[in-house]
Amino acid sequence: MLKNRIELVQGDITKFGVDAIVNAANSSLMGGGGVDGAIHRAAGPKLHEECMEIIKKIGRCPAGEAVITCGGKLPAKYVIHTVGPVWHGGHKNEPELLENTYKNSLELAKEHKLQSVAFPNISTGIYSYPKGEAAEVAVSTAKNFLGQNEIPEKVIFVCYDLENYSIYKRLLNL
Numbered sequence: 197m198l199k200n201r202i203e204l205v206q207g208d209i210t211k212f213g214v215d216a217i218v219n220a221a222n223s224s225l226m227g228g229g230g231v232d233g234a235i236h237r238a239a240g241p242k243l244h245e246e247c248m249e250i251i252k253k254i255g256r257c258p259a260g261e262a263v264i265t266c267g268g269k270l271p272a273k274y275v276i277h278t279v280g281p282v283w284h285g286g287h288k289n290e291p292e293l294l295e296n297t298y299k300n301s302l303e304l305a306k307e308h309k310l311q312s313v314a315f316p317n318i319s320t321g322i323y324s325y326p327k328g329e330a331a332e333v334a335v336s337t338a339k340n341f342l343g344q345n346e347i348p349e350k351v352i353f354v355c356y357d358l359e360n361y362s363i364y365k366r367l368l369n370l
């Protein structure tokens with residue numbers, strides 16, 4: 197059943213021993229603040245090296261797109277790096293771009309046959325996307341994808357802050 201395939205947790209995503217954690221990266225894939233910085237610090241140099249190799253090939257990772265690297269020293273096997281949209285008021289394709297981050301991350305997980313994927317609340321930190329609206333996009337996109345695909349088996353929404361956690365709890369009827 198779809199409901200058992202979505203989990204909600206409050207915590208630090210770098211601690212999760214899942215098949216893949218998703219990173220709310222920036223277009224340079226060079227690490228930064230927030231969850232991106234935490235993931236790069238915990239994963240160590242191998243992650244950075246693989247990100248640099250990808251950037252050498254593609255130049256930059258545009259908003260909405262996703263790429264995959266190893267997990268380095270993280271308990272997670274892989275990191276899926278996706279670039280969320282910066283919130284500019286909602287009329288610059290922000291909802292579509294945010295939807296694409298979840299969809300493209302899940303597509304990559306499916307291609308690599310990854311069964312468990314943990315997502316942070318993409319764009320709701322430094323990129324200022326309103327938390328309630330971002331959560332609606334995240335939950336509906338994950339539900340649609342899981343409804344149409346058997347892999348990944350499980351999506352885990354990892355909320356760092358209590359406000360996001362409460363929003364997801366309500367949206368997921370938990």
Ligand code: ADP
Nearest residue numbers: 208209220230231234317319320321322323356
């Ligand atoms: P963005 O630039 O996409 O807004 P941020 O990293 O600033 O990315 O924030 C995205 C979300 O990640 C925020 O809701 C923030 O609270 C959360 N976050 C920050 N650190 C962690 C962490 N270690 N684990 C999970 N989520 C985190």
